[in-house]
Amino acid sequence: MEKIKKDLQQKFPEKIRKMYSDYGDDVLVIQKDALMDILQYLKKSPYDYTMLLDLTCVDYMREEPRFEMVYHLLSLSNRHRLRIKTRLPEKDLSIQSLTPIWKNANWLEREVFDMFGIQFKNHPDLRRIFMYDGFEGFPLRKxxxxxxxxxxxxxxx
Amino acid sequence: MKGDFITTSFNHVLGWARKYSLFHYPYVTACCGMEYMSAACAHFDLDRFGAGWTRFSPRQSDLLLVVGTITQKLAPVLHTVYEQMTDPKWVIAFGTCAVSGGIYDNYAVVQGIDKIIPVDMYIPGCPPRPETVLDGLVKLQKNIQHQKQDWRWKK
Incomplete structure (x- = not known):
């Protein structure tokens, strides 16, 4: 963990905001604009986070920035989990899609779009996945x- | 007169025939389906009460078992399934979700299937025990026996 921290801080200065451990998992808080670079870097050796376990969003209403994207990564070879968080302000709800890196991000991002209205840039098919056509609003927003x-x-x- | 015979009303015979020849269509959407399977299979056995014949087509069935949560997205589908069934037809709301929406009082779930289609018997429980299901079925059969049968061929 310390190794990753040092390496990332060297590789992406200013982009890592915080790094801590919470309930047995390591958490990395990053800047939104560096998301693709950092995740692409973490997927490769030696970190080898080849699996995107989950991708979701949290609405912290009355906080600024309001939304927080949460990514759960798993490295099978190192047997390590990593949670990556980044905040989105309400004014700019767009973030890069992870579909070029992990294919399963496709439906997970559609779910987040459906429930929170986050816009994923470069997503191949960004439309509702759970709610029906004609549903207005985003039901998991506070x-x-x-x-x-x-x-x-x-x-x- | 020679031979054995009985006299009864046609209404009574029709009710008796209908209550013991229920073909049911299980509309299973959620965890109550496990309890439905348990009630329908050998341990509890719906078939003992003359309602064991499961038809997986609403067009061939008389009894619609709505087993599980019905979401807003699914509501038109359930309505279509009900419309497809031929008369005479009955509906059982199986489990708390089908009865009233249950714990899911939210944007996604219909608060009871009686907001979409008419219901003849409500079976409560989350999920209902198979004994409760059998009890509900027997009570429905009693209702069928005593209801005024519609003779559709009689003009």
Whole structure:
């Protein structure tokens, strides 16, 4: 862990904001613009984070920047997990898509787009994955009304 | 008169025939499906009550078992399935999600299938025990026996 930290700080100065351990996992907080470079670097040897386990988003409403993207990486050869976080301001909800690096990012990013409205640049097919056509808004955002329903067919009382 | 015979009303016979020849269509969407399988298979055996014949086509079935959560996305599909069934037809809401939406009071889930289609029997439980399912089925059969049968061929 210390090795990665030193190496990354040397390789990407100013782009690493924080690095700490939380509940047994190592967490790396980075700048948004360096996402592709850092992840591409981590995927290669010797770190070998070949697997993107999960990719999700958290809405910290009333904080600035408001949204936080979370990436979970796994290195099978080093038997190590790494969590990478980066913040997005509400004004600019775009971030680079990871589909060129990991194919499974495709559907995971579609889910995040569906639920939070994050725009992924260079995504091959960015459209809703869970909610139906005609659904308005992004239901996992904290400002989505709790009781708001959008039925597809008229419902009886 | 020679030979054995019984007299009864046609309504009664029709009810008796219908309640013991329920072909059901399991519309399984969630974890209640496990409990449905358990109720339908050998340990508890829906077939003992004359409702064991599972048809995987709504067009050939009389009893729609809605087993599990129905989301807003799925609502038109369930409605179409119900419309496809031929009369006479009955619907059982199986489990809390189908009855009322259950714990899922959110943007995605319909709060009970009776907002989409008419329901004849509600079976509560999360999931319901097979005994509860059998109890619900027997109660539905009792209702079928006593309901006024519609004779569709009689003009």
């Amino acid at each position: 400002d989505y009304p709790l009781r708001k329903r959008q039925p597809r067919i008229p419902l009886k009382e």
